[in-house]
């Protein structure tokens with residue numbers, strides 16, 4: 633399909649041509665029992681942003697950790713030598729490893745030069761992993777409900793803290809989901825059953841700087857990406873990003889709107905599933921990430937340029953959860969099936985990536 637045809641399909645449900653992303657102050661959610669007035673106001677505000685931009689900045693966050701702490705943890709992980717990170721690699725990158733869904737994925741320059749990123753993914757640290765259905769899951773190759781895999785406590789000292797961050801992000805996302813239920817005219821707990829054995833993923837991401845060689849005229853105007861345009865699959869995504877910049881969000885006019893870091897904020901966006909459940913009231917907005925520039929942007933900046941770090945938290949239902957649009961119109965989907973279909977398009981889940989034969993293979 634041409635980009636024009638694809639774009640016209642994509643924008644059909646999109647209502648506005650925004651030029652900046654709205655900012656929503658969620659500080660009332662720091663209270664265990666926010667006032668009714670605050671709940672109503674926040675649910676209206678969230679409805680408005682998710683029905684228009686599909687993306688917003690959230691400030692006034694209720695977490696026990698701040699921006700610096702979550703990025704320190706992330707940088708500690710990526711500083712682990714590649715050979716040790718490869719011991720945590722998913723099966724498709726290291727065939728002798730059993731983990732298929734959780735763990736590390738390396739940069740894959742041989743697969744796609746516009747998706748240059750390495751990542752480490754964890755799921756619910758205290759999930760009750762069902763062993764009875766593992767046969768079925770093994771036959772489907774990717775085990776969505778597998779346990780987490782970790783570096784040694786010597787190589788990575790922040791496992792417990794990262795697990796706490798996961799739990800806090802899940803709790804916060806659950807509060808947002810209650811507000812969305814209210815905004816759709818439902819009771820606050822309308823979607824609660826989705827969260828049984830939730831597959832939510834906390835993903836640490838590192839995009840290295842991309843070298844730009846001598847460039848032809850067309851290359852100078854070409855946009856270099858490190859994450860290709862996509863929508864997220866789940867309910868919603870909470871994104872911590874550093875100050876490198878590069879995230880861009882597509883508006884209804886076809887313009888890519890930059891979404892740089894605002895101090896103290898995270899970014900929230902609606903995923904495919906929530907857009908579908910809302911009967912198209914909410915929009916899952918296309919986004920992409922520009923490749924980090926090869927040199928520090930400010931002259932005289934002697935700090936080493938590591939590229940971009942970001943930490944999306946993908947808030948997702950359980951694998952077996954049957955999700956039905958609230959209007960009763962449109963088909964129900966089993967979340968695990970929805971995610972497996974979508975996975976076929978993710979570079980980090982391409983089978984036989986060729987990595988297992990590379991020089992990074994440990995012995």
Ligand SMILES: O=C(O)CCC(=O)C(=O)O
Nearest residue numbers: 837864873879921942944
């Ligand atoms: O790194 C970012 O800012 C965005 C990452 C993203 O969109 C994703 O992993 O789905």
Ligand SMILES: [Fe+2]
Nearest residue numbers: 862863864919
């Ligand atoms: Fe995304």
